[in-house]
Amino acid sequence: MTTDEPPITISILGxxxxxxxxxESFLNLPHIRLLGIADKNPHALGFRxxxxxxxxxxxxxxxxxxxxxxxxxxxxxxxxxxxxFIAEHKHSSAEVLGGTAAKVLxxxxxxQTFIQTQLFQSExxxxxxxxxxxIAHDINNPLYIILAMAEEIREENHLERIREHATSxxxxxxxxxAISRNITDYVRTSSHQELESIDLHARLEEALxxxxxxxxxxxxxxxxxxxxxxAIQGKPEEILQVFINLITNAIHAMEEKGSLTISTxxxxxxxxxxxxxxGSGISAQNLQKIFNPFFSTKPKGKGTGLGLYNVKTIVxxxxxxxxxxSEEGKGTTFRLSxxxxxxxxxxxxMVSSEQP
Amino acid sequence: xxxTTAAMFGGHKTNGLVLVVDDExxxxxxxxxxxxxxxxDVIEAEDGEKAIQEVQKGENPLMLDVIIxxxxxxxxxxxxxxNYFQQQYPRVPLIVLTxxxxxxxxxxxxxxxxxxxxxxxxxxxxxxxxxxxxxxKRDLNRL
Numbered sequence: 343m344t345t346d347e348p349p350i351t352i353s354i355l356g357x358x359x360x361x362x363x364x365x366e367s368f369l370n371l372p373h374i375r376l377l378g379i380a381d382k383n384p385h386a387l388g389f390r391x392x393x394x395x396x397x398x399x400x401x402x403x404x405x406x407x408x409x410x411x412x413x414x415x416x417x418x419x420x421x422x423x424x425x426x427f428i429a430e431h432k433h434s435s436a437e438v439l440g441g442t443a444a445k446v447l448x449x450x451x452x453x454q455t456f457i458q459t460q461l462f463q464s465e466x467x468x469x470x471x472x473x474x475x476x477i478a479h480d481i482n483n484p485l486y487i488i489l490a491m492a493e494e495i496r497e498e499n500h501l502e503r504i505r506e507h508a509t510s511x512x513x514x515x516x517x518x519x520a521i522s523r524n525i526t527d528y529v530r531t532s533s534h535q536e537l538e539s540i541d542l543h544a545r546l547e548e549a550l551x552x553x554x555x556x557x558x559x560x561x562x563x564x565x566x567x568x569x570x571x572x573a574i575q576g577k578p579e580e581i582l583q584v585f586i587n588l589i590t591n592a593i594h595a596m597e598e599k600g601s602l603t604i605s606t607x608x609x610x611x612x613x614x615x616x617x618x619x620x621g622s623g624i625s626a627q628n629l630q631k632i633f634n635p636f637f638s639t640k641p642k643g644k645g646t647g648l649g650l651y652n653v654k655t656i657v658x659x660x661x662x663x664x665x666x667x668s669e670e671g672k673g674t675t676f677r678l679s680x681x682x683x684x685x686x687x688x689x690x691x692m693v694s695s696e697q698p
Numbered sequence: 699x700x701x702t703t704a705a706m707f708g709g710h711k712t713n714g715l716v717l718v719v720d721d722e723x724x725x726x727x728x729x730x731x732x733x734x735x736x737x738x739d740v741i742e743a744e745d746g747e748k749a750i751q752e753v754q755k756g757e758n759p760l761m762l763d764v765i766i767x768x769x770x771x772x773x774x775x776x777x778x779x780x781n782y783f784q785q786q787y788p789r790v791p792l793i794v795l796t797x798x799x800x801x802x803x804x805x806x807x808x809x810x811x812x813x814x815x816x817x818x819x820x821x822x823x824x825x826x827x828x829x830x831x832x833x834x835k836r837d838l839n840r841l
Binding site: 475478479480481482483485486487488489490491493494510513514 | 722724725727728731732770796797798799800817818819820822
């Protein structure tokens, strides 16, 4: 389909699992315009996603059916009384997709969603490999403390010293626990359907602590310029994946030394996040391709070429935008924006500058 | 540290003086405990910069027998510090003690004349043996 043709206008009847999956898929397609989604249940699963993307929702399908600009009405309600009702009220030019045909389309869409999830997951697992030596380092230090202090306690009779060693062991074990928790959070598949309010800064902090594993020598300073109280809507694991990808890319681009700046702000109903590095930068030629699937400048086996592609897919899914500016030898800035939602709870004050 | 030096001048015979460079206080403490039990005196530094200051302090340039250093630290990192020590104090044997099990890096260091590349968690006996080997090398260097 060429770009100068008008978009296909679609209305979806049914906002349960099926309607939601369909909605989610269509949101990413540039030549489809959604006119609205209807469901008898005002709390239907798909309504929240629709509202996030400014797509009208209604519990009375008649208006959507009668709409004279609609090209295609998709009925995934499974309600046997609906097809004759649609036939009676729809505009003569509107086509209807229902019954088995709608089921087949849904099957395809669900299969595609499954593949997309697998793709996210495999990229996450592959990138864990680049974290391996960092994780080993961060675990081996406290492990050494635990083993050596425990050995010490076995031969120690002085109660005060035993207590001191036990405290050291406890603290070291807590550090290993935090690392383990971080990795588990990262690797977890985001399978649940519900969108959540996401505390932006908590996710950014989590991404930073995981990204610390991505590099061998940390001579990188992190500047944080956070505007408090920002929240967006999405699946926490996916948003975390976006941040981890952008932060680890930034760290890798700087190799051993540089400055990573993360800033957040809010204006016109949008939350903005900027992630800047002082690294090697991206050539103008490559800048065009960085979001393409399987495009990578990293050596074979080091990058999957799916990182930024996944980032863009996730950002688009939550009605976000992503832009990149880069100058070779100077550094790169990624700018993200998402529709803002009111924060769930007052956020903690953040430190403005610290080591990663 | 002042005590250590005083003790040494007071005729107290120890197996040697070891500088431990690591950004984690508990790691330094653990190495200190192990080495003190084996009869060594220990001084500590939390990063490469402090290590260099420590080495230059008082009688230390003369007294120091072995340096044990991590390689991932803030400020001057261990690699830079090790290069510095090798240039300035070529007679003081160096041991790397790190959380990185990195073969390539280990080979590189050993080629450059580092006595040992130890990976945390290191067994007590292995650490003591490694320091003893370094001491032998130190004695040879002194001849």
